[in-house]
Amino acid sequence: MKTDVAVIGTGLSALAAARTIQQSGRQVVLVWPGLSSLYFLFATVDVLGYPTADATEPVADPGGAVARLIAREPTHPYARAGIDAVQASARLMLEWFKEAGLVWEGALNRNFLLPTATGTPKPCCLAPASMTAGDLSRPEPIVFCGFTGYQDFAPELAASNLKRQWSAADVSAVRVTAPGYGPDRLFTSIDLARSFEDASFRDAVAAQLRERLSGDTVRVGVPGVLGLTTPNETFAAFQRAVGRPIFEIPTVPPSVIALRLFDRLRKHLQEAGIEIIWAAPAHAAEVTDGRCRSILLKAAGHELPVEAAAYVVALEDWVDGAFRAGVHTVRDPFFHQAIAWNKVPTDRTAESLFSTQPFEQVGYALTDRLQPADEKGRPLAENVFCAGGAMAGYDPTGTKSRGGMAIATGYRAAREALAA
Amino acid sequence: MITEEFEPMTDTVEEEASVEACTKCTACNTVCPVARSTDIFRGPKALGPDAERFRSPQEAAVTPGLDLCSGCKLCEVTCPSQVSIQEYIRRAQNKGAREKGRSLRDWVLGRTRLLGKLGSMTAPLANFGNSNPLFRVLMERFVGIHRRRPLPKYQWLTFERWFKRHPRPTKSRRKVAYFYGCWVNYNDRRLGERAVAILERNGIEVVVPHQQCCGIPAVVNSNMDLARRYGQQNVRNLTPVAEEMDIVASSTSCGLMLKHDYGHLLDIPGSERLGAKTYDIMEYLWMLHEAGELDTDFQTVPMRLLYHAPCHLKSHGIGYPAMRLLRLIPGVNLEEVDEGCCGISGTFGVKVEKYDLSMKIGSRLFEAVKAAGSDYVLADCETCRMQVEHGAGATSAHPLEILARAYGHG
Ligand SMILES: Cc1cc2nc3c(=O)[nH]c(=O)nc-3n(C[C@H](O)[C@H](O)[C@H](O)COP(=O)(O)OP(=O)(O)OC[C@H]3O[C@@H](n4cnc5c(N)ncnc54)[C@H](O)[C@@H]3O)c2cc1C
Ligand code: SF4
Ligand code: SF4
Ligand code: SF4
Numbered sequence: 001m002k003t004d005v006a007v008i009g010t011g012l013s014a015l016a017a018a019r020t021i022q023q024s025g026r027q028v029v030l031v032w033p034g035l036s037s038l039y040f041l042f043a044t045v046d047v048l049g050y051p052t053a054d055a056t057e058p059v060a061d062p063g064g065a066v067a068r069l070i071a072r073e074p075t076h077p078y079a080r081a082g083i084d085a086v087q088a089s090a091r092l093m094l095e096w097f098k099e100a101g102l103v104w105e106g107a108l109n110r111n112f113l114l115p116t117a118t119g120t121p122k123p124c125c126l127a128p129a130s131m132t133a134g135d136l137s138r139p140e141p142i143v144f145c146g147f148t149g150y151q152d153f154a155p156e157l158a159a160s161n162l163k164r165q166w167s168a169a170d171v172s173a174v175r176v177t178a179p180g181y182g183p184d185r186l187f188t189s190i191d192l193a194r195s196f197e198d199a200s201f202r203d204a205v206a207a208q209l210r211e212r213l214s215g216d217t218v219r220v221g222v223p224g225v226l227g228l229t230t231p232n233e234t235f236a237a238f239q240r241a242v243g244r245p246i247f248e249i250p251t252v253p254p255s256v257i258a259l260r261l262f263d264r265l266r267k268h269l270q271e272a273g274i275e276i277i278w279a280a281p282a283h284a285a286e287v288t289d290g291r292c293r294s295i296l297l298k299a300a301g302h303e304l305p306v307e308a309a310a311y312v313v314a315l316e317d318w319v320d321g322a323f324r325a326g327v328h329t330v331r332d333p334f335f336h337q338a339i340a341w342n343k344v345p346t347d348r349t350a351e352s353l354f355s356t357q358p359f360e361q362v363g364y365a366l367t368d369r370l371q372p373a374d375e376k377g378r379p380l381a382e383n384v385f386c387a388g389g390a391m392a393g394y395d396p397t398g399t400k401s402r403g404g405m406a407i408a409t410g411y412r413a414a415r416e417a418l419a420a
Numbered sequence: 421m422i423t424e425e426f427e428p429m430t431d432t433v434e435e436e437a438s439v440e441a442c443t444k445c446t447a448c449n450t451v452c453p454v455a456r457s458t459d460i461f462r463g464p465k466a467l468g469p470d471a472e473r474f475r476s477p478q479e480a481a482v483t484p485g486l487d488l489c490s491g492c493k494l495c496e497v498t499c500p501s502q503v504s505i506q507e508y509i510r511r512a513q514n515k516g517a518r519e520k521g522r523s524l525r526d527w528v529l530g531r532t533r534l535l536g537k538l539g540s541m542t543a544p545l546a547n548f549g550n551s552n553p554l555f556r557v558l559m560e561r562f563v564g565i566h567r568r569r570p571l572p573k574y575q576w577l578t579f580e581r582w583f584k585r586h587p588r589p590t591k592s593r594r595k596v597a598y599f600y601g602c603w604v605n606y607n608d609r610r611l612g613e614r615a616v617a618i619l620e621r622n623g624i625e626v627v628v629p630h631q632q633c634c635g636i637p638a639v640v641n642s643n644m645d646l647a648r649r650y651g652q653q654n655v656r657n658l659t660p661v662a663e664e665m666d667i668v669a670s671s672t673s674c675g676l677m678l679k680h681d682y683g684h685l686l687d688i689p690g691s692e693r694l695g696a697k698t699y700d701i702m703e704y705l706w707m708l709h710e711a712g713e714l715d716t717d718f719q720t721v722p723m724r725l726l727y728h729a730p731c732h733l734k735s736h737g738i739g740y741p742a743m744r745l746l747r748l749i750p751g752v753n754l755e756e757v758d759e760g761c762c763g764i765s766g767t768f769g770v771k772v773e774k775y776d777l778s779m780k781i782g783s784r785l786f787e788a789v790k791a792a793g794s795d796y797v798l799a800d801c802e803t804c805r806m807q808v809e810h811g812a813g814a815t816s817a818h819p820l821e822i823l824a825r826a827y828g829h830g
Contacts (some may be wrong), residue, residue, distance in 0.1 A: 001706070001710065001739065002710055029739070033500070033502065034447070034497070034498055034499050034500035034501065034502060035445075035447040035498050035499075035500050036500065037500075039445070039447055039500075185459065186462075187459075188446065188449065190449065190450050191459070194456070253445050253446055253447070254445075254446045254447070254449065254450045259450060267758055270756060270758055271755075271756075273747075275739045275740060275743070275744070276739070277737060277738065277739040278497050278734040278735075278737065278739075279496070279497040279734055279735055279736075279737040280737030280738070281502065297737060298737065299736060299737035299738050300676055300679040300680035300695070300735060300736045300737050300738075301678070301679025301680055301695035301696055301698055302679070302695070302696045302697075304737065304738055
């Protein structure tokens with residue numbers, strides 16, 4: 001099938017790229033082999049949380065800090081994307097969220113500091129409005145509320161951890177029961193999110209909570225389960241019923257907050273007539289004379305060639321299994337190149353689970369125009385541009401910068417693809 | 421960069437995804453239409469890759485709730501690790517049915533060709549019975565077919581017999597073989613006639629090779645042995661044809677059987693060659709268009725149309741060619757209703773114990789269809805069409821019908 005630009009992937013970078021191309025009026029097709037890591041994510045866009053992977057003081061002004069990072073490290077993916085793309089992509093996404101009916105807040109000159117489900121303060125730049133009342137730069141006391149029998153959020157754990165890490169330290173925990181969820185029922189965030197759309201369920205939870213709260217200034221942190229398809233209405237109604245500021249906290253997968261984001265943006269693109277090809281992983285690129293002529297999708301029964309003038313390859317590296325690691329090499333799914341990382345196995349992982357992992361740095365080497373490059377720095381194909389997690393040589397986890405990186409490179413790769 | 425290789429690297433996607441590939445991300449559970457609609461279903465992750473670790477050929481298949489999986493395959497479409505979730509469930513369902521024995525109903529529902537032969541031979545009588553309330557009560561009581569589920573009408577003249585009398589075009593650019601499936605043969609000959617007319621209009625001679633039921637009704641009624649027998653007959657009859665020409669199917673699930681499930685689910689040797697030459701008819705027509713060979717001299721069709729993408733079409737991995745094609749027609753106002761599974765899943769929603777669940781699954785789609793209003797709701801899959809008609813009171817059609825209209829047929 002033919003199109004102007006083919007975007008491979010459905011993560012944040014792929015979505016940002018698709019939106020950029022859509023706005024230019026050119027035709028774009030998204031190739032989707034399964035849900036992306038967007039689905040697991042904390043559900044905020046982190047532009048830069050820490051200046052370096054081992055820094056302990058969070059960044060206050062992510063826009064400014066990225067500009068300094070670009071000056072310091074000219075080969076960093078942020079530098080390749082450019083500060084203009086960082087700014088343009090943040091604007092692009094905020095405008096898009098609004099148009100798609102998602103209520104988000106944030107700006108490049110400040111970070112929120114939001115508690116995670118384990119009570120760790122986490123810097124993030126753009127966030128759903130349903131989360132921002134949790135900002136730890138505000139002094140109001142916090143009550144974490146969990147549900148009896150619900151395993152994906154332990155309010156006591158969140159409270160005890162946050163107490164140690166937050167100067168205001170006024171934190172406590174309560175548990176309420178979720179009507180209809182008895183001890184013999186195994187349930188997930190998705191089930192709760194659907195129940196919260198029901199007014200009687202919501203009111204029953206709110207009534208219990210009201211009884212347990214004391215103090216007028218207190219705000220309440222609940223797991224991110226306040227509605228799945230009608231989150232804006234569900235959140236507003238619940239907050240009204242409780243009578244205190246509420247904030248949602250993203251849970252472990254399935255993260256309802258992330259799912260809402262993904263579902264809404266996907267549908268919004270489809271409503272605009274953009275086609276998504278489901279269930280077809282791309283597995284080879286046909287390159288002749290330095291240009292990619294088609295990307296072959298593994299459709300049922302046969303290969304489906306997608307012929308485009310340009311391609312945006314927006315893969316994650318490990319989470320979605322795009323790259324395959326052997327004992328001595330790592331290969332990419334398109335060019336079937338042994339890419340950048342080739343240390344012996346023991347060096348690929350750090351011993352501690354929570355320290356930064358060397359394998360995170362594996363990915364495509366890039367040209368200045370975000371083209372995947374060979375060892376001499378020449379593009380593997382002139383009209384292929386890379387965005388998001390599949391770039392070599394940076395550590396998104398320690399610096400809390402994946403989301404910002406994903407949208408900035410997605411935007412920039414799309415601009416390059418449009419020019420190619 | 422070290423280019424030297426110390427081990428053979430297997431191709432990324434060529435490898436069969438196994439239970440080991442499951443990262444327990446639960447993405448599959450969030451999209452499962454059955455899990456969304458009932459809390460007694462434990463979802464694809466638990467019943468697929470999780471339970472699979474504990475299944476052994478020597479032991480009985482005992483995973484509770486297994487038969488509630490409708491087989492829509494949305495879980496597989498969503499899985500980031502390409503785990504064959506539904507195949508695990510299917511095999512376990514099949515094993516369970518073999519151990520427990522199949523009901524008469526499931527035995528019959530797996531044999532659409534037999535049903536079709538009987539139905540079309542006795543068409544007026546069968547249609548009368550199928551719409552007679554008293555008969556339906558008895559059918560529910562003794563056979564287990566829900567009384568409110570409308571059953572397809574049978575036609576006396578089958579597609580096969582119609583085609584035998586159909587005059588061949590005098591000249592053609594190429595040939596294509598048509599896999600019409602039981603639906604077109606026994607219930608909707610008109611759709612087959614449309615397919616033939618559209619292909620011939622584009623200078624393509626249609627060949628109708630000898631064929632058997634694709635086997636999907638047998639698969640979904642947990643009779644994989646029967647499905648395999650049908651599949652083997654089709655592979656035997658159609659592979660020589662496929663050496664000479666492409667094969668097109670107008671039914672989404674038939675096409676998916678030929679393309680994918682013969683090889684993957686039913687392990688029929690040699691079926692890959694047939695699968696590689698099989699196309700969904702809309703996919704095929706779109707390829708013609710991209711090659712500049714589709715006659716786009718369309719009449720205006722001033723209609724408001726809604727498109728429901730069948731779950732199994734998503735599994736084809738070809739996008740939505742029907743939407744692309746119909747947007748070429750002047751006057752067409754086409755929108756997608758993106759509300760997921762319709763709930764019927766072939767014969768699933770026909771059964772007395774699953775009817776309510778099937779209607780609940782489809783309720784979101786029905787509401788959206790009612791709210792949007794349209795001349796037709798289009799779907800490539802025949803059971804989707806039955807379900808939206810029943811659930812939303814809408815008129816439905818295969819996208820081919822609109823294309824035929826644009827070419828001036830009816
Ligand atoms: C548990 C977890 C929590 C996170 N929390 C946060 C957070 O709070 N804030 C934040 O900003 N970021 C967070 N992240 C990171 C977040 O996932 C990234 O910011 C972002 O999703 C990366 O986008 P991407 O487009 O680069 O990759 P992805 O979202 O992973 O998208 C990659 C795409 O490529 C596709 N693909 C793979 N192989 C192929 C193939 N062969 N053919 C075709 N397509 C293919 C995949 O299906 C997928 O659609 C988190 C990540 C995880 C795992
Ligand atoms: S095939 Fe459909 S019904 Fe069955 S488990 Fe998967 S998503 Fe659920
Ligand atoms: S989506 Fe795939 S990887 Fe995730 S839990 Fe389901 S089967 Fe496992
Ligand atoms: S009948 Fe249609 S929508 Fe429903 S399960 Fe089959 S393909 Fe899915």
